[in-house]
Amino acid sequence: MQIKLSALLVLAMAGQPAAQAAPDLEAGKRAFATCASCHQVGRSARAGFGPHLHGVFGRKAGTTADFHYSPAMKNASIVWTEQTLAAFLKSPGDVVPGNKMRFWGMTSDEKIANLLAYLRSVQ
Template structure:
């Protein structure tokens, strides 16, 4: 019984480690770069900057002209909300301006999230 528990715990830890890979997420973010920026020098572009997205209320990046749907969504970006949104932006938040069709691959979406989580609201890397 103990052997099974240790094996199950090892498998669960390995799965969790694979679930979010920030370095792989950096490559996934390459798709997002056309519209979004992250980092200390990030600015709003076609889309808002994404520094510190987790924990931020939707539609609140200063200087970005959001859709009414985004501004009035009442959503706060947490992991589950971000993953649902990035999978199907228009289905999740009808009326938003994001033209992206969605990132359906759950592993790549988790990696992207891990990468975005490395940036604080000021764009500095979190330690």
């Protein structure tokens, strides 16, 4: 009987998702190094080759005043959240077809989570 209960418990737990590790801010900062050639973060951030990312969470896409966005981004009905940013970072052209960002996407969900945690930390 004890073996059957243990086996049932193991089977039941096998269907449960593993607990996700907390995002790694240092890894996120390293991931942002790729972004930093076009984007700035922090209170003094300004647009450069890309829009600044200060205050990006909760902001409507294509709305920072100091950057000239593509029509596609200006007309996107997206508010940047963890979910929308993660999807955009994974596949920018699928989320906003016709956007002018020259970034082909990140394939690692862990790297995206770390990057988003870093962005949150510098807001």
